[in-house]
Amino acid sequence: MQVSPGSVRLPGFLFYSENSxxxxxxxxxxxxxxxxxxxxxAQGPAYALGEDTAYRLSSEGAGVWGIIASYSADMGMPANALPQSLATNSTYEQAEFLMASKALGRDVSAIAGIIKRSQMKNGKLADFTDGTGEKSVRAHIWGIIALYSAWDNGYDKSSALRWLKTKQNSDGGFGYEAGKPSDIKTTSEAVLAFKALGIESEEAAARALSYIEAKLPAEKNGEKLAWAFFAKHSMGKDDQKLYERLRSYELPDGSYSLSSSNKTYNYAATCAALLALKEYENGYSVFKKLHNADMFxxxxxxxxxxxxxxxxxxxxxxxxxxxxxxxxxxxxxxxxxxxxxxxxxxxxxxxxxxxxxxxxxxxxxxxxxxxxxxxxxxxxxxxxxxxxxxxxxxxxxxxxxxxxxxxxxxxxxxxxxxxxxxxxxxxxxxxxxxxxxxxxxxxxxxxxxxxxxxxxx
Known part of the structure; x- marks a missing residue:
């Protein structure tokens, strides 16, 4: 199209048109x-959810991880998808609730305060918000990630890191509770906590990644593969074979199955896959996105x-x-x-x-x-x-x-x-x-x- 001397400027946008x-x-x-x-x-195999699956994850009552996963993909969520408060003394559940609440654009300072006040003298973010309970490694891990997501540094991060390191098993992995055998999901979550604490280059993170590498060949759980891929990629460890393995669990509507043999929709696997694959596509995690959301x-x-x-x-x-x-x-x-x-x-x-x-x-x-x-x-x-x-x-x-x-x-x-x-x-x-x-x-x-x-x- 040739621009004519009589072209019209459309206010606030384009300036083209010769006749109409x-x-x-x-x-x-x-x-x-x-x-x-x-x-x-041009995008090729970019990950996209079908309408039905997107609705499942972002609709009212979809659950905290559905809300967090939907936020990672910039999918709209109704304000009533989450209650205004959570009546539980579980630190882990409050951590989940904090991240989902921030994904909905809410002020999460009060929830962050509840989690911070649970920290014990030894650095542990306690299992319960009254400051008791030292068994749950997952509660500690997700407390760290939630406070990072809230951009809240008002707790003793150094002692929290020390406590987490003491719970690393000799094989480099982490169990969901202190003294439990290592598992690939909890270890992947621990890697994300290390990332949130800014120590991705330290030996503890490297040992955890080595554990994940060692266990991956035999892993057949779609959710666990997604968390492993998420953890590795967030640390700058690209793994095309793992990416292809994870995508093999994808269903036609973009949702994910837990098993490669039983191809049926699984909520946990779909949420984990969406978080992992959006981190892969965007180059940053949903936790960083939450962290930066209200910085200005x-x-x-x-x-x-x-x-x-x-x-x-x-x-x-x-x-x-x-x-x-x-x-x-x-x-x-x-x-x-x-x-x-x-x-x-x-x-x-x-x-x-x-x-x-x-x-x-x-x-x-x-x-x-x-x-x-x-x-x-x-x-x-x-x-x-x-x-x-x-x-x-x-x-x-x-x-x-x-x-x-x-x-x-x-x-x-x-x-x-x-x-x-x-x-x-x-x-x-x-x-x-x-x-x-x-x-x-x-x-x-x-x-x-x-x-x-x-x-x-």
Whole structure:
């Protein structure tokens, strides 16, 4: 489509149409359908639940793990899927309840306080919330993970870690109770607790992973395989064979069976598989997602681009400010967006291009990152040997970079228009790369940049 001088800007979104807005809307619908088909084809074996199974997990009365698993997949959940409080003195059950409550967007500080107050002098998060009971290793493990999910560090983490290490059996595994034989599920859960405590590189975590490796060949339980895969992948241990084994338990509707021989829906196996496979696809766990969910005081779950912002934060691409704000309305510079893009594409460790130099980049904080983006042919200067790193990035510049990142410059080159960016915008429209609020000549905000970068996934 060629952009005509008489094109119409649709307020707050696109700016194209030569004759009628209706024609543009039809084109947009067709583009969305084509883009969806292309995305599905590109994703290959990505995990997706059927409607019936998704409803089972996220509907009222589905249970805490159904809520947590649904949250990991960004599936909507009714507010009444969980009671407002839980009448139990089980620390493990309160830990589950905390994570499910936070998944629903509730304030979990009171529940976190109940769990913290259960900690005993020896570091154990007690079996019961009155501070009694030292048998349950699982209660301790999930207390740690729940408090991490709540972003609550107000307990003695060092002594909690020491107690957990003392319960590691000689084979490197953990039993669900102190003194019990090791089992693969509890050991996998312990690995996730180590991850939450930030000690994934220590010997105790390595020994636990070795135990899991040793037991995996004989394991035939779908739920346990899912937890093992979750634990390994969260520690950066990719295992394609284990992934394929786990997927062999998948049923046609996306749910999972407990047994490879009895192919029937199993709630626990389905929840565990969804948690594991979403960690695999996203690159971060549901517990990290819960941990970061309310980290910014100026960004609520109902705000524009919340999900996209948190995706960048969870992936380590973007971060907030020391005052616990994200500042979603703040304008973004060309250097800042170049950094976002380089990290979003995983190029942060790629060599920088040295054959092109910009005189206004010397000793600039983003010098290496910008040259990496230039080397990947994602971004150009503005002429006369300048890059203008501190100039605000515009919608047109962002779309041009997205088109280049997707390898669509050939499509962009087919279109002509009055402006340098018309071909890029045309290609972006056809491939679903236009973000909400796009304006080619207006500076983009941090929230809009998050929306734009989400088009890459």
């Amino acid at each position: 807005i209706e024609a543009v809307m039809v084109l947009k619908k067709l583009t969305a359908i084509i883009t969806a088909i292309i995305m599905l084809a 005081k100026d960004l609520r779950r109902t705000d524009y681009a919340y999900l996209e912002v948190m995706e960048l934060v969870n992936r380590g691409i973007a971060s907030g400010y020391p005052d616990s704000t994200f500042r979603p309305s703040l304008k973004v510079t060309r250097a800042e967006f170049a950094k976002f893009l380089v990290y979003a594409l995983g190029y942060e460790n790629s060599p920088a291009r040295e054959s092109i130099t910009f005189k206004d980049l010397e000793d600039h904080w983003a010098e290496k990152t910008v040259y990496t983006a230039v080397g990947k042919k994602l971004i150009n200067g503005i002429g006369k040997g300048r890059f203008a790193p501190d100039q605000n990035v515009t919608g047109a510049q962002i779309v041009a970079m997205l088109v280049r990142a997707k390898g669509l410059e050939g499509i962009a080159a087919r279109f002509e228009g009055e402006n340098w960016y018309d071909g890029y915008v045309s290609a972006a429209i056809r491939r679903g790369l236009i973000y909400e609020g796009f304006d080619p000549e207006t500076s983009a905000t941090r929230a809009q940049c998050a929306k734009a970068l989400s088009k890459l996934y």
